[in-house]
Amino acid sequence: MPELQWMVALLGGLFGLMLGSFLNVVVHRLPKMMERQWAAEYAEMQGTEPVTAEPFNLLLPRSRCPHCGHQIRWFENIPVLSYLFLRGKCSACSAKISPRYPAVELATGALFFLCLWQWGPTITGLAWCGFAAALLTLALIDWDTTLLPDDITLPLLWVGLIGSALQWTAVPLFAALWGCVAGYMSLWIIYWAFKLLTGKEGMGYGDFKLFAALGAWFGWEALVPMILMASVIGAVVGIAMKFSSGLREGGYIPFGPFLAGAGLTAMVFGPNAILHAIGL
Template identity: 75%
Template sequence: MLVSQWFDAALGGVIGLLLGSFLNVVIYRLPKMLEAQWAAECAEISGKEAVEGQPFNLMVPRSRCQQCGHQIRWYENIPVLSYLFLRGKCSNCTVPISLRYPLVELATGALFYWCIWHWGATLTGLVWCGFSGAIVALAFIDWDTTLLPDDITLPLLWAGLLAAALQWTDVPLVSAIWGAAAGYLSLWLIYWIFKLITGKEGMGYGDFKLFAALGAWFGWQALVPIILMASVIGAVVGIALKFSSGLREGGYVPFGPFLAGAGLTAMVFGPQSILHVVGL
């Protein structure tokens, strides 16, 4: 039994590595695809003719070196191994490849391994693998662009509700529905209170949707532990960036990555364990 569990988890980890490689594409390309879509819509509204360029989506064109344009060969795109074989450099121009690429692959592989080890090769294990992949993509996209695309947050929200309805998670459907509603409305209220007091926007609507999705996956009871963990992590990282002069222009730090981190913490250790970590 243990051998079978180990094999299933190892297979899940390998699939996670492969998906992590694809997530790197999603993290880089999806925001650019959305920008192109918004530009086309603005041109249409203003009566201007949209400028059509080369096809650009998650599949086309093939991955290339951003420095020299070298097309990545299949054997240069094997998760983690290719990075090690190439010694972290482009095979054509020797410009360093960001360490984040293998880290995303390793993180996704580790999360998939844990999900299958914990829940087995079951529908429950698979849906939590899907949750993990979506959370990883959202965290890095938001960190890079301060965007949490509806293309991921809304399917993640509905997937959580559907998983609860089909009893693929331990969260009752009623708790998932209230979690989604309370997650969205709580941050929406904080947003407007902060804006009325300061005249500034403290977060984006994508944060509301991500928190609603976490409420759907974990239930309304998990919302307080998750927001506490996200706030603590965000405060620590924000202070560290301030003292290291790492804050971007405007002095802001996107909140989505910390919500994502708290969500993954809740998945691995359980929402209530977060309260113990923060001393409650």
């Protein structure tokens, strides 16, 4: 039995490596797809013709080097191995390839390994694999662009509720439903209180939806430890970036990556472990 468990987890990890390569594409292209959609909608409202461009989605065009336009061949796109073989450089122009690409692949593989190790090749294990992939993708997109796409947050929320109803997760539907409500409303109230006091927006609506999704997956009881962890780590990182002059224009950092990190921590160790980790 342990041998079978290892085999299943390893196969899941290998699949995670391959999916991680696709997640890199999603992180890069989905925000650009959203921008194109907004531009087209704006042009329609203005009564003008939208700018025509080549098809751009998660499948087309094929991946290219952003520096020289070299089309990535299949053997240059093998997760982690191609990066090592190419020594982190484009085969055509020798421009550096960001180490984040293999890091995302390894992180996805590790998360899938952990999910299938803990829950096995079950619908529960697959659901948590999807949860992990969604949070990792959201964290990276938000860090890069301060966007949390509805195309990911809303399905994540609904799958959490459906998973609870079908007993894919251990969270009762009552707790998942009120976790969803409490997650959204708590940040919504904080948002408006901060805006009324300062006249500034402290976070975006995507954060509300992401926290609501976490409530659906873990139940309302887990919201407090997760928001505490996200807030404490976010504050520490923000202070460190301020002193190192690493803050972007406007002096802010997105909150979504820290919510996602708290969600992944709760998945791996359990929500109560977060309280112990921050000394509560």
